[in-house]
Amino acid sequence: MMPEYIKNIKKTLLSDNWATLHKVTFDYRDSKGNWEPQVREVYDRGNGAAVLLYNKASKTVILTEQFRMPTYFNGNDSGMLIEVCAGLLDDYDPETAIKKEIEEETGYHLSDVEKVMDLYMSPGSVTETVHLFIAGYTVKDKLSEGGGVATENEDILVHEYAFAKAYTMIQTGEIKDAKTVILLQYLQLQGILS
Structure with missing residues (x-):
């Protein structure tokens, strides 16, 4: 209606x-x-999902880095963006889609993810809803180096940061991606790595 x-x-x-x-x-x-x-x-462009991987024991998080043409086009000198693992849902439900992205992008295989919220990231012109998740990881969960899917022309760098460092990267401007800022702040507010 x-x-x-x-x-x-x-x-x-x-x-x-x-x-x-x-x-x-x-x-x-x-x-x-x-x-x-x-x-x-x-x-x-369809709906998407994003996840922040965290390790409680080491107080670390996994973030990715890749070239994003729109950021380059808008003045980001290198076009490289540090962000949480994310991707489009394609024909999957959000949880299945994000588990697939985790493995492809980061090389970790995780069976459990926790739903945080759904958000519109740019509702003035983009239809996309992003389903946000967090997920704990350990060294044992690492299956490969990740890096994305070659046939999709993905060239993704995988970084493990101390949570305190990643959180500081928001203030220094090294992290400018909204979904990443939101999920890092969520971890901070919930005291998950305290």
């Missing part, structure tokens, strides 16, 4: 390459009751 404050929705496909980009026109009723025409572009 359509909300009472939006009507006359029309979508025009602008691009269907990496994901889909639509131009959407609609009439919106504002808080004063006035109807006004609106135009937006909506980018749909």
Whole structure:
């Protein structure tokens, strides 16, 4: 059912390459009751999942680093971004998808992950919901070096940081990825590595 404050929705496909980009026109009723025409572009790349791996015994976390063209395009000199393990759901449920990503990207095989929350990361133009998780790991869980899937052109570096160092990297600007900041702050607020 359509909300009472939006009507006359029309979508025009602008691009269907990496994901889909639509131009959407609609009439919106504002808080004063006035109807006004609106135009937006909506980018749909599917929903995703992200996870922060942590080791309680060593008080460490696993983060990844990879080239992200949008950050380079927006002034990040190297385009490299330090972030939590993440990926699109494709045709999987969030938990199955993130366990697959953990193994592909980090080389760890984990059977348990803990759901934290679901968030829209850029709701002004992107449809994506990101399902956020945390998961404990040990040295015994490491199966491979990770690094991503070669056929998907992934070239992912895997880093293990002391939690205190990773948390400080937020303040120094070395970590600028929102989902990573949120999950590091979640660990801090919950006292999981205290």
